[in-house]
Amino acid sequence: MKNWSWKKIVLLVAGVLLTFSIILLSWFYSSIKSTAVNIHEPLPLQVNSRQVEPLSVKELEPVSFLLLGVDEREDDRGRSDTMIVVTVNPETKTTKMLSIPRDTYVPIAGRPRHDKINHSYAFGGVQMSHETVQDFLDIPIDYVISLNMEGFVGLIDALDGVQVTNSLAFQVDEFQYPKGEIQxxxxxxxxxxRMRYDDPNGDFGRQERQKKVLQAIVNKAASLQSVFAYREVLDLVSDHVRTNLTFDEMKFIQKNYVDSLKEVESLSFQKGTDEIMQQIWYYLVDPAELEELQTVLQEHLDKEITTQ
Incomplete structure (x- = not known):
């Protein structure tokens, strides 16, 4: 070491750090790409009678997503416990998020009669859910992301929990949820x-809690610093998430749309009525409110409302 000057040592350390950084970045890239390939499921989705084009070949324009929280069971496709439509406008740098009550009474795409909107997943999976929601809201929906609720638990644990502002104190089994900031x-x-029966706002209160947790997950994931946490999160995503987004489209969104996710407006159905038909409970939307929400989403997507 006697012939080693401090400059050589500094250069050696810098070289080691640079090599390590390159290896680490390569690992991140290959791991994320591998995960994206695993969760990708090509879907022949029709949007306003046109095939969806990859985002990377479009000009920067508004885009829409359907988020499905799926409660799958053994030997049963299950139901979509959560249905949230997200529209993102990169020009105004804004995002709108609309929760759809799971018991909403709607025409089911490809079926002869109306039913609860979350049953569309049980009847025809992601494809039928996409068509049903798109027809119901009269907007084009470009992409679908489905999450198995079993993976929801593991994802949050991998993130070391999430923090939300709780507006209603309640208890579910052994879990206590006081008002205020909770982990x-x-x-x-x-x-x-999932709780709704002890909420004075019923399913609407649950929808708001779903959106709070969803935003908390996005914020926490964006701030991840641990390599081990990234690995665990990617493994969970690979096992429990499915989407028609390709890896290139994910990169395009991350590069061009991420600023739009900083300002999120929460939308919801508030004026509908509960009705029991043939001993089954349904939620009937108010037609005027539905039309108003359709218009808001259409304008946010810079689309003209179609005549159904």
Missing amino acids: LTGEEALSYV
């Missing part, structure tokens, strides 16, 4: 977003 584990978050 949630995966199991606590699952019970938190």
Whole structure:
């Protein structure tokens, strides 16, 4: 070491750090790409009678997503416990998020009669859910992202929990949820977003909690610093998430749309009525409110309302 000057040592350390950084970045890239390939499921989705084009070949324009929280069961496709439509406008740098009550009474695409909107997943999976929601809201929906609720628990635990502002004190089984800022584990978050019977706002209160937890997950994931946490999150995503987004489209969105996610407006149905038909409980939307929400989303997507 006697012939080693401090400059050589500095250069050696810098070289080691640079090599390590390159290896680490390559690992991140290959891991994320591998995960994206695993969760990708090509879907022949029709949007306003046209095939969806990859985002990377478009000019920068508004885009829409359907988020499905799926409660799958053994030997049963299950139901879409959560249905949220997200529209993103990169020009105004804004995002709108609309929760659809799971018991909403709607025409089911490809079926001869109306039913609860979350049954569309049980009847025809992601494809039928996409067509049903798109027809119901009269907007084009470009992409679908489905999450198995079992993975929801693991994802939050991998993020070391999430923090939300709770507006209603309540208890579910052994879990206590006081008002104010609360930290949630995966199991606590699952019970938190599922509770509705003790909420004076019923399913609407649950929808708001779902959106709070969803935003908390996005914010926490964006701030991840641990390599091990990234690996665990990517493994969970690979096992429990499915989407028609390709890896290139994900990169395009991350590069061009991320600023639009900083300002999120929450929308919801508020004026509908509960009705029991043939001993089954349904939620009937108010036609005027539905038309108003359709218009808001259409304008946000810079689309003209179509005549159904």
